[in-house]
Amino acid sequence: MSFLLPDQPLDSLDDWVALGGGDGLEAARRLGRDGTIDELRASGLRGRGGGGFPTGAKWAGVAAGRGTHRYVVCNAAEGEPGTFKDRRLMRDNPYQLVEGVAIAAFAIGATEAFIGLKASFTKEIDRLQQAMVDMAAAGLLGDVPIRLVPGPEEYLLGEEKALLEVIEGKDPLPRLLPPYLHGLFSTAPQMGWIPGAAQAGHRGAHESNPTLVNNAETLSNVPWILARGPEWFRTMGTPSSPGTVVATVVGDVARPVVAEVEMGTRLSALLNGPAGGPLPGRSWKAAFSGVANPVIDQSRFDMPMTYEDFTACGTGLGAAGFIVYDDSACMVNVARIFSQFLAVESCGQCPPCKLGSAEITEGLERIEAGTGTDDDIATIGSWLGKVTDGARCYLATEERDVVSSILRCFPEEFAEHLESGRCPRPRDLLVPKIVELDDGRATFDESQSRKRPDWTYAPA
Ligand SMILES: Cc1cc2nc3c(=O)[nH]c(=O)nc-3n(C[C@H](O)[C@H](O)[C@H](O)COP(=O)(O)O)c2cc1C
């Protein structure tokens, strides 16, 4: 069952109109702002950016927020290793995303809307720009201006509080408060203030500008739900996770792929079906949903892809970008490359996050090289207990969850390194920050391994 990903990329707006393009925006106008939000709530759509937050509730919260201005931001930054689904959606059908943004902007009464993505996504930028020009000419763009904002390569670009900073022309450093409390171009200080009220010592009324941030796939679902109704959407998936999910699979599989499957499909069916199964002569050991969630060991590959099943198994569905490893991979190496990625990408505003993830990475490096000791295990354990202290964003939690889960799940691999003084499964692994995924081939960003903790790059 698939509707978000067409068999062939859409060539023109006419192709989108033939699929019902424009019907969603028309339905939203007919239903009115509250009716549109009610429809979203009834559909049970949950955010596809990683957290699975109920979309209708998010829209209602922002629409009810105080202040004179509200904004919509489409998060198309897609920086999570192992994901390519937002880029596939933007390439294959940019129209549904733009219509979703227009409907969201209408529903929450936005002044302006933004689509934030990496400047390096040139194909996607071209597709979106053309779609917006064509939709404007056909009167299908809605009444709220939509602006594309190209941003830097950093993983934090996709963190919603950092994305707002970038849209305001600053670096991707997460601000303190969430977008619904401290939105775009907000003039209010971030602590000790009441939204909308003037503060002593400040001139003029403060504005909190509640801002809605939704992932590109989340917003791509919106026109379909408005056009076909929440009951139609609920015919797919489970009561708690309705609809489909656009999953990415890379790593030790025969065919790296982006595939749309019904929510509730077993992970093993995705891996053995669209992703073509394991490589010849190999068996799978583990999978990760991005670098944000605890490891899924092979014994749990039959679990259904829903938010509730993944949570019940002690992990998370995340953005459904699966990184798969087989029996030739060293899990200490995997822990090291994930931790190194997070340590480099950490912005350093919260010292335990930057220092802790770097210390954990160094300990893992020594263990992987065979020079580690029990002290390294103890130091890693100690940092895992405090790396999230005072964290402004979820990156520090990712470090804690992913590394501690590998330690818990594969203790024998750590022991092997400590006892033998060498890595029993030496193999070069690259953190799968995808730059291209087509025809069963994935290409990863090799420059990531040269990126330094201050976000500069060592010479090649
Ligand atoms: C370090 C970090 C990176 C993130 N990167 C992305 C991203 O690239 N795209 C995205 O949609 N969400 C990303 N998120 C999640 C967003 O902060 C936010 O939760 C999401 O855009 C909300 O949209 P949704 O409700 O539609 O899922 C990231 C979060 C963190 C902590």
Ligand code: SF4
């Ligand atoms: S938790 Fe880490 S990445 Fe997030 S704001 Fe703090 S230092 Fe930066």
